[in-house]
Amino acid sequence: MRIIAALLLAFLTGCATVDHGPAPEALFTDARFAAPSAPVSVDNLFTLNPAMRQYLHSTRFQQLLQEKGSIHGLLDALYEKGELRLEYDSSMTRTAAQTFDARAGNCLSLVIMTAAFAKEIGMVVRFQSVDVDETWSRSASLYLVSSHVNVSLGRKPMLDLLHTGEPDELTTVDFLPPPDAAKLRTEPLTEQDIVTLYMNNRAAESLVLGRVDDAYWWARSAAARENAPASVFNTLGVVYQHHGDLAQAELVFRAALQRDPNSLVAMQNLVPLLAENGKQAESAALAARVAKLNPHPPFQYFDDGMRAYRKGDFVRAKELFAREVERAPYNDEFHFWLAMACLQLGQPQLAREQLTLAMESSTTVDNRERYAAKLVHLHKLVTGPQGD
16 A cells, blocks of 8 residues: 655645644544653754854854855855765754754755754744655655755844834755756745644654654644644544554545645545545545546656566666656666666666766765765776776
8 A cells, every 4th residue: 555644845835825724623532642752842943052052153153154244154154065064864854953963954954953043143034845846755655755945044134213124135045956946936934834844754754663653743743733734634644544543544634635625645545545444436536536637656667667677677677767767856766776777788887877866866874875885886897806
């Protein structure tokens, strides 16, 4: 069964602008779940810890602010080689302090930490969702869909007695810039939207780790927030599915579709659930709608390619992997298996190119290191042993 959790590195476009009101209490069943393993709290999401404050007041940090101005000085201090230089790592969504300590984070973590520093030095901070194609990944039985968020920074204008004013110019910071990112449409997000995103991510990440009780409390807390989007209810529905509460899962997926009637993710999750709950006719009707909206779902070409690969049909496997790469060029898994098919076909140069793309598109430090090691091994296979 394909179960799709919404691991949101950004809000889906437009969802922050609709007033849905609070979620009905009937969607929550607290008594069925054990207490979380750690407190479910966002009180310190943007809080600077002592190490961050020490860095903020360091001579080098202050020097960069003076030399390059507050915006570019801050960004150089955090991300330029030779300074703090944080790295992208999608393995966990972190608070500002956790991101600083780990020197790594996914785009939401990096946005949170950058905003925390910017607010501390008195800058204007604006959050946006970016209208880019959703990115799909999977772990075990979970299919994860993510979109994108960034942050814009500006210097506060001089205040007068009549109004506070707005900054004349904002600088957008994007940690995973797609092609022509500056031309893409964005939607404004509030800080409270960012908090909801963080909670939803923690729920999805807990599910991936098999911590269903923790996932429930994170998803429940996100869904209980004002104007929670459909994606949050989808995550809560997936939690109920994993917990075996199928009737409750159906109820929550229906709530997700009330908030967004066009949520393909919620529809895809609801189709098999309706069948399991004895509603075959409704399931079939919804399945037909999903098939019409999305005749070639994510991973279809990849899964077909893996079947061809296992049968030894590497020509067909290469063709199918290439089709998946074409529509999802930032998925490292697709590039890796396209490289393996090329290697099986005696095309080491193409294999090397795809392995390089796999390494460059990987969103975790561990995977980047693994691909780098495979590139070294491939180079040795191609060039042969080197004599003295």
